[in-house]
Each structure stands twice: as C-alpha cells, then as structure tokens.
Amino acid sequence: MIKPILVGLATTFRHMFKKKVAVNYPDEKIPMFPKFRGKQVLMRDENGLEKCVACGLCAVACPADAIYLEAAENDGTVMAGPRYASLYQIHKTRCIFCGYCEEACPVSAIFMGKDYETAVYSKDDFIWDKSDLLVPGAANAKPSQQM
C-alpha cells in the first residue's frame, strides 16, 4: 500500500532534476527536423532575382490544385528574369504539404520551408501570395541591374 506511493513520488522527484523537454511556445520554438515540410518559400538566385520562371509545373504537379500563378513579361521594374510570375498564390487550406511542387520545379525556385504557424484570423488570408512566399530581396538591389 505505501510502497507504490513511494515509488511514484520517487519518479516525480527524479524528474524534477532532469532537463526540461517542454519549451515556452510561442516565445521559444523547437527547430524543425530537416525533412519537415512547412509553408513554401520562393527563392532568389545569387543576384537577388526571383528564380521562378512561371512555368506552371508546380501547379500541374499539385494534387490538391492549390497553386495558381500568372506569368508575365518583365518590363524591367521587377527583380526577376524576363519571364516571371506576376501572381503566385497558394491556397493554404487546399495545400497538403506533400512537397510535389518542390519536386516538380525545374529551376529550384520553390522549397518547402520550416514555417508551421499557418493560423490566420480572416479567411481572406487563407491565400498566400508572393509577398508571403518570396524571400526578401537584398536592401540595396535594384531591378535595373538584372536586364
């Protein structure tokens, strides 16, 4: 009768001196393991230009039809190549984070990121567009450098 209580308390006391596992989320975060697939990221190349050429293969590969993009010709005002995506949207409630878009991309422009915080307050924010997905360009970069 008394013995099991002592065993239980001993376990409790033992754990009080062990290293803590829980973190103080959201102030603290655990790093994601390497193969984690979170919110997508659109990359830039070494010159700061958008890598995406708007070929649409990610949209075809997407089993959930979550990707919509529109290609456009660069008039020299955008930090991108001659053909770029003027509109790039991912519908996050459709996305199943399978990573097929990353696999389909012929220019390695899209990657599955590590961001898992996808909750929003408005249903309008269910759609990620380029401002959400594209990695920020260098502060001193100018569009005219690329043409």
Next chain:
Amino acid sequence: MDSVTLTIDGRPVTVAKGKTVLQAAIESGISVPYYCYHPGISIDGSCRVCVVKIEKMPKLQTSCSTLCADGMVVSTRDRDVVEARAGVFEFLLINHPLDCPVCDKGGECPLQDFSYTFGPAESRMDFPRRVFDGEGVKADVDFGPTLMLNRNRCILCTRCVRFMKEIDGDAQIGIVDRGYGSEIATFQEQGVHSLISGNLMDVCPVGAILTKDYRFKSRPWDNPGVVDTICTLCSKGCNTSAWLKAKPEWARGSRLIRMTPRYNPDVNGYWMCDIGRFNYHWIEGENRLRRPMMRGSAGSAAQAAPLEASAWHDVQPRLRDRLQEAGSGGAFHFLASAHASMEELFVLKQLAEALLGGDAMKSVSIGWEATEKPQPATTKFKVPVTDAPNVNGARDLGFAVGRGNEGPADLSGLRKAVEAGTVKALYVIDPAGPKGSLGDISWIAAARRSGALSLLVVQAVVTSELTEAADFVLPGSAWVEKDAIYTNDQGRVQAASRAIAPPGEALEDWQILVNVGRSLGVALPYESSGDVRRALAAAMTGYSEAERLAFMRPVPASTWMQASNPSERWKWDFLFQDLPPTKGHNVQMEGLPAQATPFIPLKPVQ
C-alpha cells in the same frame, strides 16, 4: 477517282491516287512523325524524320515525298527505320534548347511529342548548344507586329517559309546562311508584316515563332475548355476554336485565352486571319455593358438626365411605355447590324411585322462596314471586304441589303429621314466590338442630342458614342456568348457556339428582342434560341437543316492530354483512333439527350 492499294506495316491501305505514303499512313491511323510536312502547304522533305522502309527500294525513303503505288510494301517499324529515325531526332535535339518550361509551345509541341515517342532517351552531345540571341526567353526577338522569333528553338523545317510563299503570297521569310549557321530571317530583320501572320505560330512545329498575344499567357494544360465555334468578324465565317483558361477553378472563372483556326476545307482551310485571331480582348474588356441603363425620367426632359444603370424589371416597363408612345407617332425605325445572327434578325422581323404591319421591312435598315484589307495579289487566303457575318442571312430574311457583300451598307436614306424628322424613334442593334459595325454613327448620336430623334434605344455590347446618347441601353452578348447561326458570303449556314456566359446581367440578343416584344403584347413563343431556330427552319426555304446544326460545349479537362498543337488537330482525328473522342467530337445537339462524357478506359494490369 482512281485509288491505289499498298501495305503499311502489314495492313492493306487504300488511298486516292496521288497521295503520299505519309498521307496514307496518317489516314489509316499509323503513327509516323513529321515536321516539314503540313497538309496545307507544299511538300519539302527537309526534316527527314518521316523515313520509312519500302521494299525493293535500296535506301530508306522520306514518306512525305514518296507517292503511293500499287503493291508497295512499307514498313514504319523496321529496325533500320527505328534506328534512322532516332538518329534524326538526336540531330534535331543537338541544338534545340531544353527550355520547355518557359516555352509557350511546351505541352502542345510536336517536337516534344515525337521525341518522346521516337527519339533516343538521352543526348550524347558534349559540346555547348548553338546560341543565336541569348539563353531561354531572352533569345526571343521581335518578328513583326504580331510575332516573336526564337532562333535557338528552330529546327529549320521551313514550314513558315513555304506558308509565306504559298499561302500569304509574299515570301517575307527566308533562310539565310548555310549548313550549321542556317537561320530563319526576314529582310533586314523587319519581321513579318501580314494579315495572316498568326498562322505562323500554328504552323511552327516548335516554339520558334510565337504570337505576342499569347506570349506567357497560359500553359496548354491550363486551357481545359475548347469550344468549336466560328469567327464572325467578317463575311467569310472562318471555323475557329475558342480556348478557355480555367485552372484551377478557385482562382478565377474561365476566360477566353486565344482563338485558333479549325480545319474546314470549304471555308477557311487550315487558316484564319489576324483580325479574327487577336480581336477578342474587348469581349472580356472594361468597356463591356453589364447592366441595362436608362435615363432618369420620361418625356423630353429625359435628355438632360444622366444614364443610370438599372435592372431589367425596371427598364422593361419604361421602355414599353416609350416605345408605345413613339409607335403611335408612326415614325419608328429599327437599325440592325449585320453582326446580328439569323435568330435575332428572325425575331426582329416578326417583331417589326407585328408592330408596324405592312411597312415592316421598310422600317428595318441593315448596317455593316466594308474595309479593303491590304493583302498580296497572289494570296491564297483572301480576307473578304465585308466586316459582318450575316449580310446574306439578312438578305435571305427579306431585308433590304442593297449590293450585299460587295460594299458597305447604304444608310444615307435613313440618315436623311432622321435629319428631316420623319423618323422620330430609333432602335439600334449592334452586337459588335468597340468600333461598332455600323460605320460612322455619330449622326445618330447628334440627332438624339439635337432632339431630331425623340427616342434612341441601343442594344449593344460595349460603350460607345451611341450608348452615351441613348435613352435606353440594353446589354447584349458577343458571338462567343450565344448559340447562333450565321450565313456567310458563300451562303453557307454555320453555327457559332456559346463558349462563355454573357457578363453581368447581359442577355442573349434574341432574348432581349423577345422580352421587348412580349412587353408590347407581341406573341413570340420562344423559350430558347433552339426554339427560334426551329421556327426559322420551318418558315424559310433553304434553312431546313438550321435546327440540326451542332453546337459545342467546352470539352472538359479529362481529354486535354490528347489534344496537341491546335493547327494539327486534324491529325488527332486519324491517329489514336482506338482512344475515345478527342476535343471537338463531343457534339451535343439541342433536343437530343445528353451524351455521356467521354472517358479513358482503364487498362487491365498484367
């Protein structure tokens, strides 16, 4: 007609005398690749991928340039043929860049299709590719007002050269330099200036010649819906396909993305002109009329009131009152554009007869424009002068059309009557684009502003000077927004199918006329455009087949994979006969039970 019988791959094939082995193979559904051959232009034999083995001939022959003979034994699957063909493909791909992801042809490209089927698995070329103007889409250079040229992608099949020489009649494209340095060029890099230049994109088997209009606009798999319709921008009535972009469905509704010609040997062959190909942006443009409009109050003070968007059920009674008021004066007149379809003109005729009695046909004027198109004298694709699709239809219905298709409409009589004040009220029907189809109509607007006309009703599709001056503006629909029939300059009755819905509250034009007629107490017992066609077929001689004409609906995405380069769609009618119908065969006739959607049967797993 004489015919010859030969054996291709062990299969006896009978074709008309004078056909080539390649044509025989295509007709019998045997797959032979080709680039330089195009049924609309002459035979060249420069691409060499259509090689076949013919018994008793010492070497492999190009099937596109070998005439069929009785008793010929042809093999397209012999080991020699397969190896030679793969060798030719390897050569074609030595310099062809692998920029398919950014190439507008990617996905509907014969070079892709045939290379996957017949070409080698990989290239053995170690050296860098020949580059003309840059890498990727940077190599796209200006090629005239409508086209872009990418020389890196060119495989020198010379289809464009022959098209310009034979069909356009002005050989603007040529090949400069020789051997390895050969390239497509125009004199002093001026580009192609032609009224039928858009066909070069269809003719080009790779992405070397592309239209600026379609540049970067869509990928072929995003255009799941294709509607077979006709072009109504001139009296020729070219058979066309309207392509709709609609993927994915949540992002945007379907919209028109391009027009391509559809083969009809009697009307337009394989081609269409640039006017019909590129002049469609207004259909989904900013200036479309989406809601009916009317001026604030009735009576003469109405002119001062602004034109306000309203609802059909508010416009309808006001319009009825004003029309009754005008009709009692006996100076009421209709002005219909020859862009109006047979259905609309038929309803209009019945409406006018009911309202105006014996003077009906005198109270309807038909208007259209005529412009001489600059084309070489030797062209094989002549674009007609008349810019309206249905002048002959109006004539068949008994309307006065003067000289018909030989010149512009004569509206001077109407103008005199309006300016003299004998015509007080005018109802204008103009379902044509931004420039209208009635020529200079500023006199009508001026007559309304000066008060010579007391009532101006305009049934149109886009805002114009006329709609600004009108008392009532009724939004109609463009030709791709309604099922309608038109009679072209040959007297051929053709069906134009509805590809997209009219915008906003706009209605099909026959429906507007029926509604107006009903509000005035005219019995018009039509519930659909099919009803109108049935009545029309019964009432008019020579139109008995009108109700049987087939209308298309957008073909669903499940069949897109089988459609390739649009200009070569005829090929898919012959090849892949074992597969379910491809685009363009899902014909749904009105009044018949709906056909089951074609599907691809699952193959049993071994």
